[in-house]
Amino acid sequence: xxxxxxxxxxxxxxxxxxxxxxxxxxxxxxxxxxxxxxxxxxxxxxxxxxxxxxxxxxxxxxxxxxxxxxx
Numbered sequence: 001x002x003x004x005x006x007x008x009x010x011x012x013x014x015x016x017x018x019x020x021x022x023x024x025x026x027x028x029x030x031x032x033x034x035x036x037x038x039x040x041x042x043x044x045x046x047x048x049x050x051x052x053x054x055x056x057x058x059x060x061x062x063x064x065x066x067x068x069x070x071x
Contacts (some may be wrong), residue, residue: 010043
């Protein structure tokens with residue numbers, strides 16, 4: 001599972017805990033709404049706290065591009 005998907009899952013749980021409802025598959029990382037963006041940022045902060053590093057989106061995108069090129 002991609003890091004962005006994992007962070008979105010965590011953001012969804014934060015959002016639910018605050019009493020909000022979202023549509024299935026909603027991408028919190030792309031939202032312009034302050035509470036939705038805050039939930040995604042909270043997920044990033046939790047990741048940083050537990051993993052000891054910031055999420056590396058670039059590394060993930062490079063792997064996906066390499067996989068696409070091999071097809």
